Amino acid sequence: MAKLGNAAAAIKPKGSVKAKVIGGVVVGVIALIILFNIFNFANTDTNRIGLHYGGGIIEDKKFKSIIPPGSTNSLIGPGDTVYTYPIDQRSYIIGGDGADTDSGDEVTVVSKDNVRLGVRVQVYFTLNRDKDVIKSFHERIGLKTEAYEERGWNTMLQSYFRPQIDRALAAVATNYGWAELYNNEAKKSQFQSAAAKEFTRLLPAAVGGDYFCGPGYNGNNDCGELSFTVQKPMPLDKGIIDGLEAKQRAELAKATQEQKNQQVNVELQSVKQQVAMLGAQGYLLKTAIESGKIQFMVIPQNGNVSIPVPTTTQSGQPNQEPSTPPAR
Numbered sequence: 001m002a003k004l005g006n007a008a009a010a011i012k013p014k015g016s017v018k019a020k021v022i023g024g025v026v027v028g029v030i031a032l033i034i035l036f037n038i039f040n041f042a043n044t045d046t047n048r049i050g051l052h053y054g055g056g057i058i059e060d061k062k063f064k065s066i067i068p069p070g071s072t073n074s075l076i077g078p079g080d081t082v083y084t085y086p087i088d089q090r091s092y093i094i095g096g097d098g099a100d101t102d103s104g105d106e107v108t109v110v111s112k113d114n115v116r117l118g119v120r121v122q123v124y125f126t127l128n129r130d131k132d133v134i135k136s137f138h139e140r141i142g143l144k145t146e147a148y149e150e151r152g153w154n155t156m157l158q159s160y161f162r163p164q165i166d167r168a169l170a171a172v173a174t175n176y177g178w179a180e181l182y183n184n185e186a187k188k189s190q191f192q193s194a195a196a197k198e199f200t201r202l203l204p205a206a207v208g209g210d211y212f213c214g215p216g217y218n219g220n221n222d223c224g225e226l227s228f229t230v231q232k233p234m235p236l237d238k239g240i241i242d243g244l245e246a247k248q249r250a251e252l253a254k255a256t257q258e259q260k261n262q263q264v265n266v267e268l269q270s271v272k273q274q275v276a277m278l279g280a281q282g283y284l285l286k287t288a289i290e291s292g293k294i295q296f297m298v299i300p301q302n303g304n305v306s307i308p309v310p311t312t313t314q315s316g317q318p319n320q321e322p323s324t325p326p327a328r
Contacts, residue, residue, distance in 0.1 A: 040078055046070040048084040049129055051138050055079040063139075066131055083138060083148040087129055089215045092161045095120030095231070107166055108236070109173035115240060117178055117233040119169055123161065123199075124215040124227040137211040160207050168198035169230070178240070181233040188232065196228035 044050045050067030054060060054077060067074050067082055076082065095106040095118075106118040128134060138148075145159060146152030172194040173181070180187035203226075204210050214224025275283045 040076045040080055041073045042067055042071070042076050042080075042082040043073065044069055044071045044082070044084055047086060047088040049087050049134065050074075050082040050084045051135060052076055053081050053083070055081050063135055066134075083142065085127055085134065085138070085142065085148055086153070087127060087219070089124060089126055091125075092123045092157045092165075093121070094162070094165065107169050109169050109233070111176060111178040111181065111233075112174055113177045115178035116236045117173065117181065118236055119173075119233045120231040121165055121169070122227075122229045122231075123165070125212045126215060126217045128211050128213050128217070128223060129219045133209060133211060136209055137207075140208050141211070161203070164199055164202040164206050167202055168195045171195075171198050173233075178233070178235055182235070188230075191233075192228070192230045195230060196225075199228055200225055 042050060042052065044067050046069050049069050050071065052064045052067055052074075054062055054064050059077070061081075064076075064080070067084075069087055106120050109117050109119055111117055127137070141156060141160070142148055142152075145156040147156040172191060175194070176187055176191055181191055203212065210223065212226060215227050217224050271283070274286070278286060
């Protein structure tokens with residue numbers, strides 16, 4: 001009996017082993033979940049920079065560090081957040097197709113002579129990635145407009161870029177007549193330079209800092225100025241352009257007629273001089289000879305000249321045979 005009892009004690013149920021294995025797996029999964037919540041990781045694309053902000057239970061939501069572009073599995077704390085912003089060249093285009101574009105639109109300005117003009121604009125720039133500057137941009141502008149998202153970025157451009165572009169162009173357009181801006185390249189270049197200067201003055205004041213640099217900025221060189229270009233300003237009233245073109249055609253026709261009149265006067269003076277020198281009959285004879293109405297031949301003295309004399313063939317068609325006149 002004792003032997004039978006010992007044998008029964010040695011036999012263990014298989015279900016208890018399974019339970020322990022399943023329990024171990026569950027504990028392991030829970031441990032991994034806890035681990036991934038404690039140790040959070042962040043990644044950034046090669047054309048985006050990250051701003052790491054704390055967000056744990058026992059710490060404030062404040063700036064911690066910069067996550068460089070192209071980072072993979074950067075360790076951050078539980079509950080922390082990383083906001084990413086583009087560092088490559090960006091654009092804001094009014095009246096054209098493409099990214100960051102306010103398409104189908106144009107800026108309306110009034111010229112010095114009170115003509116309403118439509119202006120299309122292209123601005124190219126990069127985000128200033130200096131740590132203190134980009135942190136200020138995020139906290140003052142980025143959070144409010146959600147510029148770390150693509151839709152929020154476009155909202156930010158529309159909210160801050162567009163009003164300053166409108167103001168800059170309106171301020172300088174009143175210094176030029178509409179025709180100067182329409183068909184005078186030098187005046188248009190002056191207008192563009194003045195508008196760019198005014199825009200670069202207005203934008204930092206509107207956003208609260210030098211958050212934007214030129215398109216050639218790479219994070220290690222000087223910030224530089226934004227690229228600001230304008231296309232040819234066009235009158236909104238197309239009849240004005242038609243009137244200008246008609247005026248230009250009339251002036252061209254007038255200039256052409258004046259040139260013809262000058263040529264006639266020169267020829268008339270030449271005729272007067274020849275009449276004075278040759279006489280009226282001499283001039284008429286000279287003119288007839290030059291026009292081919294009078295033909296003559298100079299025969300050398302004591303020379304033989306063959307002159308074709310028309311004859312009639314059997315078919316009745318004239319035939320020219322040379323004849324030799326008597327020598328003189």
